[in-house]
Amino acid sequence: MSTSAESGPPLVRVICVTYDPGSELDDFARSLEDAASGPVELVLVDNGPHADAADAVAAAYGGEVVRTGENLGYGRAANAGAEGATAPWVVVANPDIVWSPGSLDTLLAAAQRHPRAGALGPALLNVDGTLYPSARALPSLTQGVGHALFARLWPGNPWTRAYLRRQETADATERTTGWLSGACLLVRREAFEEVGGFDPAYFMFFEDVDLGERLALAGWHNVYVPSARVTHVGGTSWRERPATMITAHHRSAERYLHHRYDRWYHWPVRVAVSVGLGIRERFELRAAR
Template sequence: MTTPSPAAQPAADPAGPAGPDGSADGVRVVSIVFHPGEELADFTRSLATATTAPVDLVLVDNGTDPEVADRLAAEAGGRVLRPGGNLGYGGGANAGARGAAQPFVVVANPDVVWEPGSLDALLDAAQRYPSAGALGPALLNEDGSVYPSARELPSLTQGVGHAVLGKVWPGNPWTRAYQRRQETAGTERVAGWLSGACLLLRREAFEAVGGFDESYFMFFEDVDLGERLALAGWANVYVPSARVVHVGGVSWKARPARMISAHHASARQYLHRRYHRWYQLPVRVAISAGLAVRERVELRAAR
């Protein structure tokens, strides 16, 4: 699929309905938490220096222990939304974004640490790219390396090559083409999709495509969103001048087996939908078989 260039798309109207103060300024920041630890304190405190715009902070608590989320939301001047159950990542993000008056909504993991001015850099880029439905920062690993967070929508050959060889041969040509690592560090560009670990979403675009697909409980909801935004004429823009550190996996490192299985289930769902035609049945069978083998290998390694 060819992703449209921002310059080739019509400008989206940045104005939204008036907020409580009579303006549509600022940004709503939504973070989905599940029994968070002190990493959430790093998120909320670093957010204070990430932008000079008014922030409406909403923590969507998918867990059952309110202490940390309530305390840190109060310290940051935010609020906690409790949906009454674990909605998953996309469902929690949709719940947190619902009813926003601001023209932009951030969806971010609670284990993200914002560099000073990083959210302002994303908001500035959104003004330069009026057709951008989603904008993503450079995601830094804890060691300072750049995670490949702006990727292409995977072709069948890229998907298979990356799935089979990505762990044992990271530099294989299919993984390189999919991740576009050589372009990740410093090039502002259009991508097929952006990591949902930290996304600035133009509310108009997000609402127009119906938000995240909640049938993905966790993983691949960001791939699906990026694809649907592009199909609707919006661009996914990578903005490396905005930088955040992503600790990664804080909420599930103690129970990796469940997350490994969830990742493979979502991958299967996404790829089956992508290759849904009757004559692609052999492709779906091969995908299911390959993912089942890969899941067993990863589960064995995680024990």
């Protein structure tokens, strides 16, 4: 990737949140070199107790390491990485992303076509080349609760099928959507700062859903750009710490749904969500042992 000294100030700050990463972080940085033709500022936010891997990648690819001193979670760490940014665009990405050549340039070109875009997301490919549903509408009451409670225990449930089908029917169309996956997200710094970044109350999971909703409420658009393609290896955090990730996922789902359905007459929904997610969490924790 170009450095600011070589070709002027960076247009994009790329923030990668890490926790004791393996070789995937080097793959991330190496592929980023071919993703953008202009200068890119790479910031690795290290949440883990050992920064050796992040230090080595930063030294090899001209990046900077931000040490948090503790595991802040994804959103808080991304916010820390964005502090002091002067580039007009910020990328927040997982370390297990592999960029396709020109993919960041493609996202930036789309941003020019969408002046009210607060966030833009690429097509996320699984390692087998299939498409991950990374651009989704904000769920309706029945879809949101049904998907949250039954997606893992009953993958073919009608609420999850309806929820995911809304992307499947338009997976090749550049369009505005409700929210975009935080696994790889280009955010307009002005919009990110306007809404206060990620909500730090989410340790992991649902911080991207919440951000997309708040951007839309502030008048910005979330734009899905399928012509930009990246591969998400996925699951590195889950494989190392499944119990922690399962609990974090359920706490974040509960927080988001309680916040979204916070009227007094939604109390039966909140009770059902808490009870249902508690049962599902216990089931998944037993299965993960």
